[in-house]
Structure formats: C-alpha cells, structure tokens
Amino acid sequence: MNKPKDADDPIVGLSRSSIERLYSYYLLAIYAKQQGSSHISSKRLAENLLIGDTQVRKDMAAINLVGQPKRGYAIDETIRALREAMGLNQVHHAVLCGVGNLGRALLEYSRFSEFGFKMVGAFDVREEIIGTDISATRILHIDHLEQVVEIFAVEIGILTVNVWAAQDICDRMVKSGVKAIWNFAPIHLKTPDNVLVRNEDFAGSLTVISHYLRGQNRAMARDLEPPE
Amino acid sequence: MNKPKDADDPIVGLSRSSIERLYSYYLLAIYAKQQGSSHISSKRLAENLLIGDTQVRKDMAAINLVGQPKRGYAIDETIRALREAMGLNQVHHAVLCGVGNLGRALLEYSRFSEFGFKMVGAFDVREEIIGTDISATRILHIDHLEQVVEIFAVEIGILTVNVWAAQDICDRMVKSGVKAIWNFAPIHLKTPDNVLVRNEDFAGSLTVISHYLRGQNRAMARDLEPPE
DNA sequence: TAGATTGTTAATCGATTAACAATC
DNA sequence: TAGATTGTTAATCGATTAACAATC
Numbered sequence: 001m002n003k004p005k006d007a008d009d010p011i012v013g014l015s016r017s018s019i020e021r022l023y024s025y026y027l028l029a030i031y032a033k034q035q036g037s038s039h040i041s042s043k044r045l046a047e048n049l050l051i052g053d054t055q056v057r058k059d060m061a062a063i064n065l066v067g068q069p070k071r072g073y074a075i076d077e078t079i080r081a082l083r084e085a086m087g088l089n090q091v092h093h094a095v096l097c098g099v100g101n102l103g104r105a106l107l108e109y110s111r112f113s114e115f116g117f118k119m120v121g122a123f124d125v126r127e128e129i130i131g132t133d134i135s136a137t138r139i140l141h142i143d144h145l146e147q148v149v150e151i152f153a154v155e156i157g158i159l160t161v162n163v164w165a166a167q168d169i170c171d172r173m174v175k176s177g178v179k180a181i182w183n184f185a186p187i188h189l190k191t192p193d194n195v196l197v198r199n200e201d202f203a204g205s206l207t208v209i210s211h212y213l214r215g216q217n218r219a220m221a222r223d224l225e226p227p228e
Numbered sequence: 229m230n231k232p233k234d235a236d237d238p239i240v241g242l243s244r245s246s247i248e249r250l251y252s253y254y255l256l257a258i259y260a261k262q263q264g265s266s267h268i269s270s271k272r273l274a275e276n277l278l279i280g281d282t283q284v285r286k287d288m289a290a291i292n293l294v295g296q297p298k299r300g301y302a303i304d305e306t307i308r309a310l311r312e313a314m315g316l317n318q319v320h321h322a323v324l325c326g327v328g329n330l331g332r333a334l335l336e337y338s339r340f341s342e343f344g345f346k347m348v349g350a351f352d353v354r355e356e357i358i359g360t361d362i363s364a365t366r367i368l369h370i371d372h373l374e375q376v377v378e379i380f381a382v383e384i385g386i387l388t389v390n391v392w393a394a395q396d397i398c399d400r401m402v403k404s405g406v407k408a409i410w411n412f413a414p415i416h417l418k419t420p421d422n423v424l425v426r427n428e429d430f431a432g433s434l435t436v437i438s439h440y441l442r443g444q445n446r447a448m449a450r451d452l453e454p455p456e
Numbered sequence: 457t458a459g460a461t462t463g464t465t466a467a468t469c470g471a472t473t474a475a476c477a478a479t480c
Numbered sequence: 481t482a483g484a485t486t487g488t489t490a491a492t493c494g495a496t497t498a499a500c501a502a503t504c
Contacts, residue, residue: 050418070486112434179441206345207247466498
C-alpha cells in the first residue's frame with residue numbers, strides 16, 4: 001500500500017489536460033479507420049483539436065505509442081492504446097442523485113455506455129417520480145442510496161442535486177464507497193484524497209462568457225469614442 | 229481599432245482560471261453579507277474554494293480590490309467589484325440551437341438571468357416542437373436563426389445540436405453576429421479569433437473519471453498481488 | 457502591543473511550444 | 481534522394497505557491 005509510483009505503470013507524464021484530449025484522438029482515429037486509413041499523423045490530429053502537433057506526439061509517447069516517420073501512427077494500435085489508457089474496456093457502475101431537468105437530461109444522455117459506465121439507479125425524494133424509469137434507469141428514493149451503492153459496488157456518483165444538498169449527498173456516496181464524483185452543483189466539494197471530483201462548472205463557463213462580452217463592448221465603446 | 233491593450237482597462241492579470249473563480253467568490257460574498265458580515269477574508273474565501281489564500285489576494289488585486297489588514301475585504305465593495313469584473317450588470321441576448329434533452333434542460337436552467345443572459349429563442353428542425361414554449365422560450369425553426377440573431381443583436385449562442393451539425397450551425401451563428409458560443413458538442417469548433425468558444429466537454433470529463441478508476445483498480449490489483 | 461491579515465516579490469511547478477536531429 | 485514525419489531536448493509561458501515585509 002502507498003507505493004510511491006510504479007516503474008511498470010505505463011501512464012506517467014500523462015497530465016490532466018492530456019487525458020482530456022484522449023477521447024478526441026480516439027474519435028478521430030475511429031473516423032480515420034472508417035475512411036479506410038491505416039495510419040494517422042500527429043499533424044492531422046493536431047489540426048482537428050486546434051493544438052500543436054508536438055503536443056500530440058508527446059501525448060502519444062506518454063501512452064507508449066510509437067509512430068512511423070512518413071506515415072504516422074498505425075490506426076488499430078492507436079485505437080487499442082487509447083482505449084487502454086482511458087480505461088474504456090472496464091465497466092463501472094454509476095448512480096445519479098437529483099432527477100431534476102439536468103439529471104433527466106443526463107439519464108437520457110446516450111454516451112455513458114461508450115465509456116463503460118453502467119447506470120444502476122437514480123435517486124430523488126419526490127414521491128411522484130419514484131418508481132418510474134428514465135431511459136431504463138429506475139428512480140429510487142434517496143433513502144436507499146447507501147444500500148444500492150454497496151450492493152452494486154458503485155464507483156461513480158453523478159451529482160445533480162441542488163447546491164444546498166450537494167455536500168451531504170456527496171458525503172453519503174463517498175461513505176458507501178463511491179470513488180469518483182461528477183459534480184454539477186456550484187460548490188467545491190470536500191472529499192477524501194482518494195476520491196476524484198470532476199466539476200462541471202456551468203457558472204464558471206457563464207462567467208467567462210459574460211466577462212468576455214464585457215471586454216468586447218468596452219473595446220467597441222472605446223473605438224467609437226472620439227479621441228480626447 | 230486594434231489598440232494593443234489599454235492602460236485604463238482595469239482587468240489585466242486576470243487569467244482564465246481567475247475569471248472562473250469570480251462567481252464562487254461572489255456567491256460566498258453574498259452569503260457572508262446575508263450572515264451579517266461586513267468583511268470577508270482571503271483565508272475564508274480560499275477555504276471554500278479549496279485553494280490558497282495568496283491566490284485569492286492576487287485575484288482581488290487584479291480587479292483592483294484593496295483589503296484591510298486584520299479585517300479582509302469590505303463586503304459591499306467586493307460584491308460591486310466582482311459584478312463589475314464579471315460584467316454581470318450588462319444584459320446580453322442569447323439563442324439556443326438543438327432542443328434535445330440537454331437543450332431542454334438548459335432552457336429550464338434557471339440561472340441565466342443571474343448572469344444577465346436573456347434567451348430570445350431556441351431553434352430546432354422538428355416540426356412537432358416548433359411553436360411550443362419551454363420556460364417561456366419559444367421554439368422556432370432553424371431557418372429563422374439568422375433573422376432572429378440579427379434583429380435582436382444576439383451575442384451568445386448555446387450549441388446543443390448533435391456533433392455532425394455543430395460546425396455548420398456555429399458558422400451560421402457567427403456569420404449573423406454571435407460573439408460567444410457555449411458549445412456542448414464534442415468537437416473543436418473553428419471560429420474567427422474574435423469569437424469566444426467555451427467548450428463544455430462531457431466526454432473529456434467522463435474520460436478523466438474512467439482513467440482515474442482504471443488507475444485505482446490497477447493500484448488495488450497490485451496491492452493484492454503477492455510480491456514476486 | 458501582539459497577532460491577524462494584506463500585498464507583493466521571487467521561486468516553483470507544470471504545460472505548451474520551438475527547434476532540430478533521426479528516420480523511413 | 482528529398483521530403484514528410486517522428487521523437488526528444490531545451491526554451492518559453494503562465495499559473496500557483498512560498499516567503500515575508502507592511503499594516504492595522
């Protein structure tokens with residue numbers, strides 16, 4: 001326990017940002033394969049992601065992929081290595097807490113299975129929706145959260161409750177064994193170090209947009225003003 | 229036009245990451261005010277965001293806020309400066325394209341007005357929903373996109389169409405005058421330099437989670453294995 | 457006063473980019 | 481061969497953190 005990094009572990013030098021790029025590479029590789037290509041170059045991947053090709057090659061090197069000069073990376077090997085690096089071949093159970101509009105939309109989001117996520121249940125407190133199904137996921141009362149997480153060894157918790165309930169539900173998920181939380185509530189959750197929290201920060205996004213437009217309009221006002 | 233940075237502009241040294249933090253500061257400041265506090269310290273803000281207090285002070289300095297030793301930042305002034313920096317006092321018109329599950333959830337998302345976003349319409353091609361309203365936003369045919377954007381001087385486009393349509397709809401929005409795009413399609417949109425694209429990358433998030441659990445399970449497998 | 461807190465400089469850290477030799 | 485492409489080192493860039501004097 002607590003071994004300080006394994007020399008065998010093939011994933012070193014794979015930064016958070018690199019990991020976020022892997023799925024885009026993967027989609028492009030699959031697309032290239034469908035088009036009949038046998039190889040794909042760092043240049044082509046880079047153009048699609050609007051990044052530099054050096055960065056692509058670094059990412060590829062980090063997952064132990066070796067390319068061929070003049071040709072690029074072999075498609076099949078690339079797809080295999082990307083799936084492996086992303087952990088796409090494993091299946092993980094997931095629950096969702098908070099079946100409001102956003103929770104409902106996520107339950108109907110069709111891509112979970114591509115990532116090996118299997119929804120075992122969704123939780124809420126509103127009696128009128130409990131017992132119904134959304135996209136084949138049964139809505140259960142939040143009182144049963146702990147039992148379900150333990151019984152199904154659920155590793156992923158999707159948090160779409162309102163901000164006031166978020167930390168409490170988070171704690172309950174973590175206590176019953178959840179290892180990663182996809183958080184949509186505008187709050188920075190406190191969790192043990194070994195639990196991953198991924199924040200989907202809508203408010204942060206809207207702030208960035210609002211701040212940008214503010215800058216634009218200032219610039220425009222300046223341009224229209226006669227010089228003093 | 230094209231002045232290379234204005235000495236007057238009070239927002240320099242405000243990085244993308246800083247901007248994303250502003251709304252969290254803002255919520256905390258409002259909460260502190262409701263609790264009757266007259267000041268709020270960088271330490272308290274930092275604890276809530278799980279970051280260091282130095283970083284908070286840097287952010288505050290970047291928006292020209294000056295604190296008082298021993299007390300912290302005056303609440304009212306802080307709230308005012310944060311609203312100003314985020315551009316929250318301005319109103320911007322927005323449209324949404326693609327009224328699927330996610331688009332519907334966003335239309336029902338209640339927080340747009342807090343950011344000064346006013347939804348003027350949502351667009352789709354499915355005749356059966358055109359003409360209906362979701363949260364007081366009328367669903368219109370995508371053919372009318374350009375007209376509406378131009379007439380209302382819409383600056384914000386929310387993109388929840390499927391990936392194959394995304395670049396095309398993006399181009400149409402940009403061409404009619406949209407200045408910022410909140411993109412939920414898993415694609416890196418090509419736009420002119422003066423158009424902001426904010427990607428809400430669900431696939432990237434799921435990849436990070438999947439990769440993390442893969443690492444966890446490997447570590448666990450290693451711990452359970454007898455040493456060779 | 458002593459202690460808490462700000463403001464700011466310098467150091468650190470980590471990710472991206474430039475440069476270029478190696479290879480097919 | 482010439483040219484395209486990889487792989488890798490070193491440089492750059494930008495954000496975070498540490499350190500500490502200044503202040504109330």
